[in-house]
Amino acid sequence: MPLLVGGGAMAAAVLVGDPSLFNVLFCPPSMPRRSLSLGGKNLMLHQPPKPISPRLILCRSGAGALDPAAPEKEIPKVREGGRDQRKAVRIAWEKLVRWSRSWRSKAKTDVVERTKKVVVLGGGSFGTAMAAHIAGKKAEMEVLMLVRDEDVCRGINETHFNSRKYFPNHMLPENVFATTNARDALLGADFCLHVVPVQCSSSFLEGISQHVDPKLPFISLSKGLELNTLRTMSQIIPQALRNPRQPFVVLSGPSFAVELMRKLPTAMVVASKDKNLAGTVQQLLASPHLRISSSSDVIGVEIAGALKNVLAIAAGIVEGMNLGNNCMAALVAQGCSEIRWLATKMGAKATTLTGLSGSGDIMLTCFVNLSRNRTVGLRLGSGESLDDIISSMNQVAEGVSTAGAVIALAEKYNVKMPVLTAVARIIDNELTPKTAVLELMGLPQVEEV
Numbered sequence: 163m164p165l166l167v168g169g170g171a172m173a174a175a176v177l178v179g180d181p182s183l184f185n186v187l188f189c190p191p192s193m194p195r196r197s198l199s200l201g202g203k204n205l206m207l208h209q210p211p212k213p214i215s216p217r218l219i220l221c222r223s224g225a226g227a228l229d230p231a232a233p234e235k236e237i238p239k240v241r242e243g244g245r246d247q248r249k250a251v252r253i254a255w256e257k258l259v260r261w262s263r264s265w266r267s268k269a270k271t272d273v274v275e276r277t278k279k280v281v282v283l284g285g286g287s288f289g290t291a292m293a294a295h296i297a298g299k300k301a302e303m304e305v306l307m308l309v310r311d312e313d314v315c316r317g318i319n320e321t322h323f324n325s326r327k328y329f330p331n332h333m334l335p336e337n338v339f340a341t342t343n344a345r346d347a348l349l350g351a352d353f354c355l356h357v358v359p360v361q362c363s364s365s366f367l368e369g370i371s372q373h374v375d376p377k378l379p380f381i382s383l384s385k386g387l388e389l390n391t392l393r394t395m396s397q398i399i400p401q402a403l404r405n406p407r408q409p410f411v412v413l414s415g416p417s418f419a420v421e422l423m424r425k426l427p428t429a430m431v432v433a434s435k436d437k438n439l440a441g442t443v444q445q446l447l448a449s450p451h452l453r454i455s456s457s458s459d460v461i462g463v464e465i466a467g468a469l470k471n472v473l474a475i476a477a478g479i480v481e482g483m484n485l486g487n488n489c490m491a492a493l494v495a496q497g498c499s500e501i502r503w504l505a506t507k508m509g510a511k512a513t514t515l516t517g518l519s520g521s522g523d524i525m526l527t528c529f530v531n532l533s534r535n536r537t538v539g540l541r542l543g544s545g546e547s548l549d550d551i552i553s554s555m556n557q558v559a560e561g562v563s564t565a566g567a568v569i570a571l572a573e574k575y576n577v578k579m580p581v582l583t584a585v586a587r588i589i590d591n592e593l594t595p596k597t598a599v600l601e602l603m604g605l606p607q608v609e610e611v
């Protein structure tokens with residue numbers, strides 16, 4: 163693949179046709195160059211001295227890629243440089259390793275040691291993946307999933323698979339069990355993971371509240387806003403349980419269930435008003451393939467997690483309409499600003515919005531086809547009706563309901579949110595994707611804020 167040199171060439175490549183035909187790179191003037199005429203324009207070209215391939219950086223991928231026992235492929239040297247420079251880099255790396263080791267030596271492990279039982283509310287895609295993750299931390303720990311479906315329950319207990327809709331190829335650890343009985347599920351639990359879709363969480367929790375210990379810490383993984391009340395999970399859970407003091411943390415960030423299940427490296431954030439509880443849950447969940455940061459910004463993490471699903475629908479629409487990469491980048495950047503405008507007015511910290519639960523999850527959900535919200539958008543953009551899309555899906559896409567709630571919140575906090583409002587209008591079938599794009603492109607050209 164030829165390599166285009168310099169900004170002029172890059173602009174020219176875009177003008178003359180398909181930029182994907184080129185490796186585009188800025189090179190030092192000392193590199194040998196040749197010129198080429200392309201589409202009537204003279205471009206400077208050269209072949210790279212060595213092939214530059216992502217494979218040199220990402221040697222291995224997939225499940226088990228982090229297994230320390232697996233043989234390491236030799237990484238070819240791709241960078242020339244003086245001995246002093248290499249030494250400086252090595253020293254910087256060694257400093258990082260020492261710092262990391264001293265942290266790890268101080269890290270507490272008592273939470274996992276003293277945890278005997280974890281209950282997981284919700285037997286869907288993410289509930290199953292998180293149950294498997296926690297069970298993998300200690301074989302003696304009981305991880306009990308509360309599910310609705312008797313068949314799913316039997317499948318998990320008898321075959322160790324949740325294969326009816328999810329993960330037919332992933333055997334669950336032996337210490338994962340299931341029940342349909344809320345009392346049995348909650349009895350004696352040390353922690354509770356809440357992984358039920360937002361719109362049905364309140365009624366579900368009201369139905370089981372008599373079995374919930376008022377001191378049981380709730381870890382919420384559900385991402386969304388309740389449609390009519392505009393509540394987040396940190397409001398829904400204590401209200402449904404009629405206990406304003408129910409210990410609560412929210413866990414969010416870029417994390418597709420299937421990748422967690424495959425033990426691929428993942429990073430998330432826990433947020434709680436109770437710093438000790440955030441630290442405790444961090445310890446409970448962190449593993450060699452799951453990094454957990456902590457935060458006190460509950461509203462920031464919740465709003466970012468809820469709104470990224472609506473933005474992912476917008477990104478899918480752009481993809482479905484084949485509007486190109488420029489459009490996608492512009493849309494996602496605008497969406498990030500809209501999320502920041504609303505979230506900061508609601509009290510979120512700007513740093514949260516550029517962290518894992520904000521930018522991290524926005525990148526994952528807007529750009530990766532595994533996202534169900536993006537898939538809804540993609541199908542809307544390709545001309546399918548929302549009813550057809552929803553009736554053919556067997557998993558939740560939280561952004562569909564959250565879209566309506568966002569617009570009500572935007573009004574309440576007096577924030578203009580053109581992209582997210584357009585998504586809500588498309589979902590309400592009041593605007594076609596095409597008209598929405600034309601209207602968004604016609605908005606006043608304003609100063610960037």
Ligand SMILES: NC(=O)c1ccc[n+]([C@@H]2O[C@H](COP(=O)([O-])OP(=O)(O)OC[C@H]3O[C@@H](n4cnc5c(N)ncnc54)[C@H](O)[C@@H]3O)[C@@H](O)[C@H]2O)c1
Nearest residue numbers: 284285286287288289357362366383384385418419557558
């Ligand atoms: N799947 C992921 O990769 C992922 C990652 C991070 C967060 N989440 C969040 O986790 C939450 C759950 O997502 P999921 O992927 O597990 O969804 P899912 O559609 O795979 O499963 C939903 C589960 O909730 C149960 N459920 C549905 N309605 C219910 C009701 N009325 N009462 C009780 N249970 C009910 C279903 O039986 C099912 O077990 C969502 O808020 C989602 O945004 C999902």
Ligand SMILES: O=P(O)(O)OC[C@H](O)CO
Nearest residue numbers: 415416417418533534535
């Ligand atoms: O499949 P989605 O769109 O619900 O996204 C799943 C997770 O939220 C990704 O972090």
